[in-house]
Amino acid sequence: MIRDITIGQYYPAESPIHRLDPRVKIVCTLLFLVSLFIQNSLPGYVIATIFLGCVISMSRVPVKYIVKGLKPIVILLMFTVVMNLFLTRGGDTLVHFWIFTITEEGLRTSVFMAVRLIYLVMGSSIMTFTTSPNGLTDGLEKLLRPLNKINVPVHEVAMMMSIALRFIPILLEETDKIMKAQIARGADFESGNIIQRAKAMTPILVPLFVSAFRRANDLAMAMEARCYNGGEGRTKMKPLRYKAQDRWAYVITVIYMIVIFAVGRFVPFKLWIF
């Protein structure tokens, strides 16, 4: 049930994408997200689809897994589509009944918006699926190191992030366990109206908070026992170093950016209204 939430999780596998330097994945993911916003045309989306498709198939993460990651945004997605569909005006009217009007521009915007949102989530989940939380933090820490000069506690922020990421699966597992234990005591989470259901959550939330605090306390104790005192003077066992494959990944992504920008701007191909 609750274990189905896969967003932000690491999926261990042997793949060229998994082996890339985390910095490459962070930067290239950002570039990919930007690429979704610098164009808004059918040819542009075709190229983004091809790029994303190639990366997904190379990553060896099951597509099923990535699609599952979309679950949490379904409501946001529907909201966006509906708002854009009815509120954006422009071009010929396609459908009109009572107070609702769907125009060509509305349909176009809502479809493109939906694709954009989906790719946004898929693109970023590919990054988290293929990078271990530790890798992600190391990469981020190294990328943001220049900010240290203006007194941003980069190491601490990165450490906090990695702990938070690490705790997602632990807390999900805990929730699952507590839920089962309460179901065994006859608790019912599935029936009743919204208020009854919210009330039914108490037997899960109270133990979950108690356990989260207990774990946080244990972790702090364990870190202190090992003399952890922040990033000052701390060295890495496996320092990040760019390899040939990482340079190639940058090159390919930059080429992709140029192509998508050029095609999005200068290829005026249109299929019906898209």
Added chain:
Amino acid sequence: MSIALEHVNYVYSPGTAYEKHALKDVSLEIAQGQFVGIIGHTGSGKSTLIQHLNGLMKATSGKVLYDGQNIYDEGYDMKRLRSQVGLVFQYPEYQLFEEDVLRDVCFGPKNQGLSAEECEKCAREALDLVGFPEKYYRQSPFELSGGQKRRVAIAGILAMHPKVLVLDEPTAGLDPKGRDEILDQIEHLHRETGMTVILVSHSMEDIANYVERIIVMNRGEKMLDGVPKEVFSHYKELEKVGLAAPQVTYVMHDLKERGFQVSTDATTIGEAADEIMRSFHD
């Protein structure tokens, strides 16, 4: 009210990198009133197995029969099943949530639809059964000691009047005194109420003295199933899978090897002592 598993398989996260075949073709039957121990190394599938008994997990293939009826049948009353097969999870104290002990124990009966007075009656009976002192009834469950918390959690299940009580490693994390107390209490419960008790453990020593039947799990398969004497006679195989027979089994086998005329059946220290005394008198 027997429980039977027929060729049950369970696979975690099928089709992903996390795939794990946790139960492999497990078949067994437990009659009403039995006191059964399920034993196995950590990760052998004990917890997975017992969650099938009250329908919390659905077998990937195979059947689970309660009272002769397949619980996966369309329209089977799962809620009734769950109140008849009470499942106490490992570290059950982590599921406590109410403001005081009595109210927490009332949670189960309340979900069964009993009135407030009936709930409280059931709760008091259950707390009494596990030997929880009345003066702490109004205390917050979070302020109790580990052993007491566990009693409250077990009472929370007992208050639902289950016909079958399943306990997943009820002694985990307790000191030897707390462990013995809980086990004695469980045996007392079994004698008093006559309900089926299924006790999960990874330690032979713990359950050898209490149960009348032992099921040994190994890597998701049922390896041995029989009365303790019979299971312990396979002590060499048990060792191979990281389990050990009780120490008296080793003592008796050693004695026999050195030429003493003792039978190697003894499973408790008392039985062993009697047997040794008998061999001297002969």
